[in-house]
Amino acid sequence: MEWLVSLFGAGLVMVSLRDLFHTLWHPTRHGGLSRLVMTALWRLARRFRGRRRVVGLVGPLAMVTVVGMWAGTVVIGWAVVYWPHMPESFAFSPGSEAAQEPALLDSLYLSLVTVATLGLGDIAPGEGWLRLISPLEALVGFALLTATVSWVLEIxxxxxxxxxxxxxxxxxxxxxxxxxxxxxxxxxxxxxxxxxxxxxxxxxxxxxxxxxxxxxxxxxxxxxxxxxxxxxxxxxxxxxxxxxxxxxxxxxxxxxxxxxxxxxxxxxxxxxxxxxxxxxxxxxxxxxxxxx
Structure with a gap:
């Protein structure tokens, strides 16, 4: 059961990365989730009075929303990967009270710290496979930041x-x-x-x-x-x-x-x-x- 939960979290991460790839780098640029978000915001803005002023914000707001969606999905997905193995498969720094917190909260915290490449070190993976995928999340976080900057510079x-x-x-x-x-x-x-x-x-x-x-x-x-x-x-x-x-x-x-x-x-x-x-x-x- 633990592995099924972790695989579900990995699936969330892959959904986010697929949408990022199709939005920014695929030749046809057919992002699925990102396109739905932008279309929904555009149609919603058309319903407001003072429409031109509202519509003028849709493009920048939609890009921020899509990037937030990608980042949030990656963070939650990796947290779900960690969650079934928390805390027994992780090492905690001396004096840390993190192990006393709910496992899901610790997993979200670790995922946020890792994807932001902060590397605080108060929670560290102990098992071999976790020691391999944790740096991979940091690489994904760096790629997400780079992709966001590239997107702005392209549009x-x-x-x-x-x-x-x-x-x-x-x-x-x-x-x-x-x-x-x-x-x-x-x-x-x-x-x-x-x-x-x-x-x-x-x-x-x-x-x-x-x-x-x-x-x-x-x-x-x-x-x-x-x-x-x-x-x-x-x-x-x-x-x-x-x-x-x-x-x-x-x-x-x-x-x-x-x-x-x-x-x-x-x-x-x-x-x-x-x-x-x-x-x-x-x-x-x-x-x-x-x-x-």
Whole structure:
């Protein structure tokens, strides 16, 4: 029975590590538990009044919640591993009153100290197999800290790329280039560069799905509000007389369609056309679609 309890604790640890791996390092970035937490917080925030202010906190709060979930699951899992063998399989420092505490409390304390790599030493594993897995928990704690820092450093460049594209589209909308101005070599280069940026954002939504749950604010940095204007530019390009402009227009239209497919498959689930998906994207982020 003791070994079954320890195996259950090991299973909790593996569930947490699997979710961490799939969230941060798996090519498809399909974290199970983390994705559920982020989606639940996003939907909950949409129900509040003053929604934009609340939604703006969802992304950072969701990341903190997910990291706390990982850490808590690891700590509890390892405590359950220790629990059936406490205190007889552990050595206590002279004068320590830890052995007089409930076994579960001592197990949680040891797990917290170990995963935080504090190494206080007042409780130490005595049996051989426990002496091997206890340092392993410290390594997992260090990996968790490193993964958290890496996650933050990865997500904010993705948000920057998305907001740069939004601001660029807003500037183009304000400049209001005519179809004749786009029907030129410069217009072809412009549409081609926009297609490249749209593809980058599409990849970001694939590899950093949690970026979707970050609100872009109420100014021109909101891609949800302005992405429809890119479709207007693509249409102008496709109707141009120069072949190179038509090609660039086709590239931009294809990139936008691909982006809408990713948004719909992973977040919105409308099953509609790209225009309908982008309209739902704007609504989901509390923004109306910007008209050209």
């Amino acid at each position: 904010y460049p993705a948000l920057t790329r998305r907001r740069v594209l939004a601001i660029r589209l807003a500037l183009l909308r304000d400049a209001d280039p005519t179809p004749g101005q786009l029907d030129s070599t410069a217009g072809a280069l412009l549409l081609d560069s926009l297609a490249t940026e749209v593809v980058r954002v599409r990849i970001d939504f694939t590899q950093y799905a949690e970026a979707y749950y970050f609100h872009d604010g109420d100014d021109n940095s909101s891609l949800a509000a302005i992405v429809g204007y890119a479709a207007v530019l693509a249409e102008h390009g496709q109707a141009a007389s120069l072949a190179e402009v038509r090609l660039a227009g086709d590239l931009l239209a294809g990139a936008l369609k691909d982006l809408s497919t990713i948004l719909d498959q992973r977040f919105l689930h409308t099953g509609g056309s790209p225009a309908e998906v982008f309209a739902e994207y704007a609504t989901d982020h509390g923004r109306g679609v910007t008209q050209p």
